[in-house]
Amino acid sequence: KAGVTQTPRYLIKTRGQQVTLSCSPISGHRSVSWYQQTPGQGLQFLFEYFSETQRNKGNFPGRFSGRQFSNSRSEMNVSTLELGDSALYLCASSLSGVYTFGSGTRLTVV
Amino acid sequence: EDQVTQSPEALRLQEGESSSLNCSYTVSGLRGLFWYRQDPGKGPEFLFTLYSAGEEKEKERLKATLTKKESFLHITAPKPEDSATYLCAVQQTGANNLFFGTGTRLTVIP
Numbered sequence: 001k002a003g004v005t006q007t008p009r010y011l012i013k014t015r016g017q018q019v020t021l022s023c024s025p026i027s028g029h030r031s032v033s034w035y036q037q038t039p040g041q042g043l044q045f046l047f048e049y050f051s052e053t054q055r056n057k058g059n060f061p062g063r064f065s066g067r068q069f070s071n072s073r074s075e076m077n078v079s080t081l082e083l084g085d086s087a088l089y090l091c092a093s094s095l096s097g098v099y100t101f102g103s104g105t106r107l108t109v110v
Numbered sequence: 111e112d113q114v115t116q117s118p119e120a121l122r123l124q125e126g127e128s129s130s131l132n133c134s135y136t137v138s139g140l141r142g143l144f145w146y147r148q149d150p151g152k153g154p155e156f157l158f159t160l161y162s163a164g165e166e167k168e169k170e171r172l173k174a175t176l177t178k179k180e181s182f183l184h185i186t187a188p189k190p191e192d193s194a195t196y197l198c199a200v201q202q203t204g205a206n207n208l209f210f211g212t213g214t215r216l217t218v219i220p
Contacts, residue, residue, distance in 0.1 A: 004153070033207055043154075043197070043210040056206045090153050097142060097201075099208060101153035 002026065004093050004102035012108045018079040021105045025072050025093030032074040033099065034066060037088040046089075049074055081109045112137045114211035116198050122217045123188055131183040131214045133198030143181050144208060145174050146197040154197055157183075188218045
């Protein structure tokens with residue numbers, strides 16, 4: 001059974017640009033969560049979607065946004081990129097309380 | 111506010127040398143405590159979920175236990191392939207996200 005798929009795997013962007021990351025959950029999973037992982041802060045929760053509705057949001061600025069489509073695929077967008085946004089962005093899909101993570105998108109802001 | 115503290119930050123073991131990793135947590139109502147393993151450049155891989163004090167779960171050389179204030183991940187006779195970062199996370203009652211500790215980086219030397 002296919003796991004959680006995140007694309008692209010790597011991205012390099014310039015400060016001030018915006019970026020969109022994609023996540024395809026495991027088939028049948030309707031909940032998708034996004035996390036930011038940095039060496040200093042570890043994994044921090046960004047937001048969670050269920051059936052196209054954002055149910056929960058972490059403590060990140062409004063430059064970070066997301067959405068979920070009717071097929072449960074999700075995207076997150078970061079606008080006006082800053083150097084500090086360089087991180088591994090992880091998506092997790094869940095069913096019955098078990099969270100399965102994708103391999104992440106490594107974003108580098110230069 | 112939720113808090114998860116993992117210790118030690120890093121641990122080096124000889125192959126076959128058993129040890130334990132600690133996860134201390136503070137949460138107002140525990141829905142579940144999760145253990146994940148993360149290899150470099152990859153997303154976290156689910157190991158266990160524990161729901162109530164006294165619960166124990168085992169998988170190969172790993173055994174996780176839970177009390178009201180902490181969880182332990184016991185590694186028996188580790189092998190080099192057990193080298194990874196082990197992450198602990200809590201989920202608060204009614205929440206749809208995980209709150210992570212910063213992990214323990216385990217190195218098993220042949």
